[in-house]
Amino acid sequence: MSDHPYAFLALFLGVAIAFPLIMLGVAQLWVHFFQAAKPGALKNSTYECGLAATGDSWIQFKAHYYLYAILFLVFDVEILFLLPFAVAFTSLPAGALFAMLAFIFLLAEGLVWAWARGHLAWK
Amino acid sequence: MDFSLYFDLPLWFRLVLQGTIVILVLFPLAAACSMAERKISAWIQGRPGPNRTIPPFLAWIPGINIIRNLGLFQLAADGGKFTFKEDPVPGNVNKFYFILAPILSMIPALSTISFVPFGAYFTTLADGTKHLVPIMLARTDLGLLAVFAVSSLGVYSLILAGWASNSKYPFLGGVRASAQLISYELSMTLSILPVFLWVNAPGGEGTLSLFDVVQTQSQPGFLGGMWYIFLMPVSAFVFLVALFAETNRQPFDMPESESDLVGGFHTEYGAFKWSLFFVAEYAHMIVGSGIFCLLFLGGWNPLPWVSLGSFINLAAGVLPCVASPLFMGVIGITFFLLKVGFFIFFFMWVRWTLPRFRYDQVMNLGWKKLLPISIANLIFYAVAIAVKDLCFPNL
Numbered sequence: 001m002s003d004h005p006y007a008f009l010a011l012f013l014g015v016a017i018a019f020p021l022i023m024l025g026v027a028q029l030w031v032h033f034f035q036a037a038k039p040g041a042l043k044n045s046t047y048e049c050g051l052a053a054t055g056d057s058w059i060q061f062k063a064h065y066y067l068y069a070i071l072f073l074v075f076d077v078e079i080l081f082l083l084p085f086a087v088a089f090t091s092l093p094a095g096a097l098f099a100m101l102a103f104i105f106l107l108a109e110g111l112v113w114a115w116a117r118g119h120l121a122w123k
Numbered sequence: 124m125d126f127s128l129y130f131d132l133p134l135w136f137r138l139v140l141q142g143t144i145v146i147l148v149l150f151p152l153a154a155a156c157s158m159a160e161r162k163i164s165a166w167i168q169g170r171p172g173p174n175r176t177i178p179p180f181l182a183w184i185p186g187i188n189i190i191r192n193l194g195l196f197q198l199a200a201d202g203g204k205f206t207f208k209e210d211p212v213p214g215n216v217n218k219f220y221f222i223l224a225p226i227l228s229m230i231p232a233l234s235t236i237s238f239v240p241f242g243a244y245f246t247t248l249a250d251g252t253k254h255l256v257p258i259m260l261a262r263t264d265l266g267l268l269a270v271f272a273v274s275s276l277g278v279y280s281l282i283l284a285g286w287a288s289n290s291k292y293p294f295l296g297g298v299r300a301s302a303q304l305i306s307y308e309l310s311m312t313l314s315i316l317p318v319f320l321w322v323n324a325p326g327g328e329g330t331l332s333l334f335d336v337v338q339t340q341s342q343p344g345f346l347g348g349m350w351y352i353f354l355m356p357v358s359a360f361v362f363l364v365a366l367f368a369e370t371n372r373q374p375f376d377m378p379e380s381e382s383d384l385v386g387g388f389h390t391e392y393g394a395f396k397w398s399l400f401f402v403a404e405y406a407h408m409i410v411g412s413g414i415f416c417l418l419f420l421g422g423w424n425p426l427p428w429v430s431l432g433s434f435i436n437l438a439a440g441v442l443p444c445v446a447s448p449l450f451m452g453v454i455g456i457t458f459f460l461l462k463v464g465f466f467i468f469f470f471m472w473v474r475w476t477l478p479r480f481r482y483d484q485v486m487n488l489g490w491k492k493l494l495p496i497s498i499a500n501l502i503f504y505a506v507a508i509a510v511k512d513l514c515f516p517n518l
Contacts, residue, residue, distance in 0.1 A: 007134065008237040008260040009273075011142045016233040020226040020399050023206065027395050030207050037209055044214035046290045047390050056215075057294040058286070065302050068486070072305040075494075079312045082501075083268060086319040087329055089508075097509050101502065108498050111490075120490045122483035 067119050078107045141260060149236060153405040158198045160471050167475040173197035202398075210394035213288070220287035225392065225399035228280035232406035234273045237261040239413045240334045242423045242455025243431060244448035255432065257334040258452050266332035267319075270414060271312060274369075277407065278304045281388050284400070288391040296387030299377045299482060303368060306489035307375075311365035313497035314358045317504035318351055318418055324508050333414070337422035341430030348428035352419040357500045359419040361493050366415060368489065370407045373474040377482055412466035413459070420462055423455035431455050 031037055046053040085100050114120055165172025173194035181187055190196070212218060240259035263269060278301050285297015322339050323329055340350055352359045368375040379387035386392075389400050416422060424430045435454070439446040445454070480488070 006261060006263070007138055008142065009234055009269075011138050012234045012237050012260075013230060015142065015146065016229040017226060019233075020229050020395075023395055024210075024222075027206055027210055031209060035207070035209065037211070039211065043211055046213060046215050047292065047385065048290070049385075053215075053290065057289050057291050061294075061298065065298055068302050068306060068490075071490075072309065075309045076305075076312075079309065079316075082313075082316055083319075083331070086316050087323055087331055089320055089323040089329075094509065094513070097505065100505065104498065104502055104505075108495070111494060111498070115491065120486070122486045 064123060071114055071119065074110060075107065078103070078110075145236060145260060146233075149233075149406065149409065150402075152409055153402050154198055154202070156405045156408065156467055157201075157401065158194055159467070161197075162194060163468065163471045164475050167472070176200050205395050205398040208394050210396060213290075213391050215289045216391065217287040217289065220283050221391075222396070224280045224284035224287060225396040225403075227283065228277065228400055228403040231274045231277040231280075232403035232410075235270050235410045236406070238263070238266060238269045238273075238333070239410060240337070240417065240422070241459055242452050243334070243337075244452040244455070245432070245435075245446075246448060255338070258456065259334065262332075262334075264330050264332050266330070266334070267315065267336075267414070267418075268331050270333075270410070271308075274407065274410070275304070275308055277403070280400075280403070284392065285388040288388075290391055292385045292390045293388050296377075296379065296384045296390070299384075300371065300388055303371075303375065303377050303485055303489070306486060307365040307368035307493070310361050310489060310493035310497045311369060313494070313501055314361035314365065315418060316501050317355050317358050317508075320501075320504055320508050321351070321354070324512055333417045333422075337417055337424070340421045341424050341432065345428075348430065350419060350421040350424075350427045353427065355419070355500075355504065357496065358504075359415075361497045361500065362415060362418070364488075364493060366411045367470070367473070368485070370411055370470075371404060372408070372470055374477040374480050375485060376479065377485055408467060408470055409463060412463045412470070415466060416459060416462040423459040425458050431458070 081103070082100075085096075162172045171192075174192045174197075176194070176196040177187070177191045178196065212221060237260035240257040242258045243255050244258065246256050261269075281300040281304070282297045285293045285295075285300065288294065288297075318336060319331060322336055336351075340348070342348060346354075367373075371377075371379065376387075379389070384390070389397055392400065421427060421430075425434050431451070431454070435446055435451050438454075444450060
């Protein structure tokens with residue numbers, strides 16, 4: 001009964017790392033002993049639909065993804081503040097509810113602002 | 124029956140034993156899911172599905188055709204193929220991250236299971252009162268927050284896989300996956316807040332634990348025994364849609380969308396590394412359906428307004444042995460797994476029924492529909508619960 005609750009998290013973390021490593025190791029051993037790898041220029045080339053791939057894909061890309069990430073960060077932090085509110089709901093006075101509603105409306109207002117500015121329209 | 128002998132065993136032994144049991148259940152379940160996926164998709168499309176594979180030295184056994192027609196040998200053959208086929212690493216990739224990504228995908232998939240309670244049993248305390256104990260691995264008050272915190276790490280493996288592949292299709296798949304996952308995480312977290320407002324309403328416990336959520340759904344009385352899917356249908360709906368998006372299932376499988384991105388983030392992967400992504404997806408599905416059942420479908424309670432405890436008391440009148448903790452635990456786990464099984468079927472059913480969204484539609488749905496709905500839902504329940512406590516404290 002007195003197990004430390006996070007002992008299991010540590011155990012599963014260990015299993016989650018060990019399991020793929022062991023299986024990949026078995027696959028490597030199999031390749032090594034029974035089935036030599038046969039690399040080739042075509043086999044090692046980047047996947048493309050019939051043509052040779054041009055250039056890297058480590059390039060600059062659409063900045064719109066970044067906007068969503070920023071918006072996510074703002075909302076996620078605000079939601080993190082809402083969780084303790086939900087837990088402490090047991091003993092809060094009525095005033096806390098109004099404070100929380102004001103906080104939620106600020107959250108909603110941020111969404112309305114981003115929406116009105118057109119940041120949520122996928123271009 | 125007494126479990127005190129078991130709890131006298133050393134900690135590491137119990138850890139390894141309980142962990143092994145859960146993994147021995149989870150992995151075959153994930154494998155069964157992949158088989159069910161192929162069979163159900165086949166039946167929905169009116170074809171037989173995999174039904175030919177059989178090792179020749181087993182063919183003489185009478186009745187083995189049933190197993191063959193179910194495709195069990197196909198599953199075993201697939202597993203063998205993933206392990207033993209050549210695993211080429213393309214020349215242009217970043218090797219370290221390319222190999223790290225599938226390993227990373229296993230971590231959230233396996234760790235979240237330790238926070239999910241599967242069932243419960245009664246123990247009799249020294250003073251003779253009965254006390255319900257959850258069957259779960261890590262008993263923390265964090266519960267759901269821990270599940271969210273760990274499962275949202277899954278996005279790293281997708282974007283790493285996409286980026287490290289150094290190929291256009293995986294790259295687009297990885298970036299899309301990360302934008303989609305973070306978008307739907309917001310609605311997902313907001314949609315479950317009313318549940319915890321209700322659980323922690325004055326008189327509640329002040330907890331985020333999933334076990335306590337099920338406990339508040341197994342009280343006597345009309346409101347006490349009500350599953351939250353009836354009490355908060357909007358929350359349940361938003362959570363379910365967000366769950367589809369978070370597990371990358373159709374109609375939200377943007378990261379893979381094979382018609383425009385070939386294989387999405389795992390285009391360049393093959394053999395066992397690919398199957399790790401595959402297992403991780405099914406593990407996410409299983410845990411996600413489990414969380415949905417715990418939050419909105421009463422966990423291990425057999426029916427709305429019939430809690431596991433009262434069901435056991437009823438059944439013990441017919442079969443006294445049912446009341447033993449072992450039986451009760453098994454019965455609870457069975458009810459829970461039945462619900463999870465139904466949801467996994469539901470996932471597949473939706474996959475072969477609805478067409479895939481376009482990417483801008485996915486983002487619009489997440490930000491312009493689900494997010495406002497879940498904020499409005501939260502405000503409604505916060506006010507409603509406060510009004511209920513002020514005006515009808517005895518309800």
